[in-house]
Amino acid sequence: xxxxxxxxxxxxxxxxxxxxxxxxxxxxxxxxxxxxxxxxxxxxxxxxxxxxxxxxxxxxxxxxxxxxxxxxxxxxxxxxxxxxxxxxxxxxxxxxxxxxxxxxxxxxxxxxxxxxxxxxxxxxx
Ligand SMILES: [Zn+2]
Numbered sequence: 001x002x003x004x005x006x007x008x009x010x011x012x013x014x015x016x017x018x019x020x021x022x023x024x025x026x027x028x029x030x031x032x033x034x035x036x037x038x039x040x041x042x043x044x045x046x047x048x049x050x051x052x053x054x055x056x057x058x059x060x061x062x063x064x065x066x067x068x069x070x071x072x073x074x075x076x077x078x079x080x081x082x083x084x085x086x087x088x089x090x091x092x093x094x095x096x097x098x099x100x101x102x103x104x105x106x107x108x109x110x111x112x113x114x115x116x117x118x119x120x121x122x123x124x125x
Contacts, residue, residue, distance in 0.1 A: 004096060008103040009079050012072050015103070019069045026062055030055075068104075075104040087111050089120055 078084040085094050087108035094108045107115060114120045 005079070005085055005099070008099055009076070009084075012075050012079075012103050016069065016072045016076065019065050019072065023062065023065050023069070026058055026065070030058060071104040071106075074106070089114070 085099060087094050088106045089111040090108065092108055094105055098105055098109055111120060
């Protein structure tokens with residue numbers, strides 16, 4: 001573990017906090033609209049459709065945030081294990097400039113290209 005990764009860990013921790021806040025915000029919004037729905041059971045069909053769409057959008061956003069969060073958490077775990085910055089496929093160090101761009105990257109540029117082609121099964125990041 002070198003010092004060059006320290007600021008990346010800080011960025012990941014800040015990112016995790018931001019994602020948690022975003023998730024909490026979405027969930028707060030959701031419970032507010034649920035209450036509103038209970039208050040007016042005779043809503044128009046159009047309104048219901050809009051609400052369904054809003055719900056789907058919210059769930060999609062929530063899933064995306066959860067996914068990002070698990071990527072960030074996985075990266076932070078690697079700091080604990082001392083494997084941060086190593087490619088999960090070939091075990092070679094990931095270029096620092098790539099980590100700067102995407103601190104939760106799990107693959108080096110070479111393996112990411114392979115993953116994109118479907119030649120390895122590790123999900124691309
Ligand atoms: Zn690799």
